[in-house]
Amino acid sequence: MSSTRNRRPSISATPNQTPLLQRRLKTKPALTVIAVLLLGNILWLIAWLIPNKGQEIGSDEQVAAIDGEVITRQEWMIAMEERYGKETLQNLVNESVMEKAAKKYKIKVTDQEIDLELALMRSAQDKFDTAMQNLSAEQLRKKIRSQLILDKVLTKDVVIKEDSIEKYYEENQSLYNTKTSYRTNFIEVDSKKAAEEALKELKNSSDFSVLAREISLDSASASLGGDIGFLTEKQENVDPAIIKAAKALKAKEVSKAFKLNNGHYGIVQVQEIVEGQSFTYEDVKEHIERELALDQLPQSVTPEAFWSEFKATWYYGEEKKDK
DSSP: OHHHHOOOOOEEOOSSSHHHHHHHHHHHHHHHHHHHHHHHHHHHHHHHHSSTTTOOOTTTTTTHHHHHHHHHHHHHHHHHHHIIIIHHHHHHHHHHHHHHHHHTTOOOOOOOHHHHHHHHHHHOOOOOOGGGSOOOHHHHHHHHHHHHHHHHHHHHHEEOOHHHHHHHHHHGGGGGOOOOOEEEEEESSSHHHHHHHHHHHHTTOOOOHHHHHOOSSSSHHHTTTEEEEEEEEEEESSSSSHHHHHOOOOOOOBBBOEETTSSSSEEEEEEEEEEEEEHHHHHHHHHHHHHHHHHHHSOOGGGGGGGGTTTBBTBBBSSSSOO
């Protein structure tokens, strides 16, 4: 890491054929989301591990039975740790290490920077993207903060010429005029009758996400409670009927049944509406500079590269080395 941190080259960046911002925005969420989902799993695990007040739960407590064969709480906990424990702990250590790095290198991340990253992530989303699903606003902002700290530490000594930044902005202004987006839940059924029955259940206080898991034919979104992420007008790989229905709704409203291109019927619920924005050069100057600088680094670097610097050790071994 020392060679990366100490070098001070003067680099003139040249925009690539594929807009740099689009390439990085499509890959960053995928890297961070895995960690967030694992964090959610460990928090859920901890909640179950802590006994209720005044009640002691034994390790041999039965949590399930299949044909008379019992699964105990201890077996369940061991399986949870084996499947999720290592990755989740690694994520927690990484977050702590990045906060230490921010203090050491006097790195600051503002709410405005996080807001900008969120807006650009939504704008760059051109297909079904699990990056925005199953994450609370707080979780997502926390992950973006950690990524920004890492990016700033890695690029603090890389110099990008002003004219390169201006040129990139001029050639890619469309990326910084974001469209209104609708975070949408979706249920797909095979007939209008089935859709009308689903609407009746929703009117009788059924939860949309629960119902989506139970009846939706769209397996990818059904497993996420119907969440298909943030939709924008004319978005690729999304049935136009879904976008049209979402655009007609206010936040928290549920649509009427509508016909899909495949002959099935759909129902959507808009969770959140994020109005489109236009960002000036000054708004995104630092963002572009950082992205161009990251593109000049010889290889990708993860938070694990800083573990030894901050004497981080963990349950699965000593200081972790970045590959």
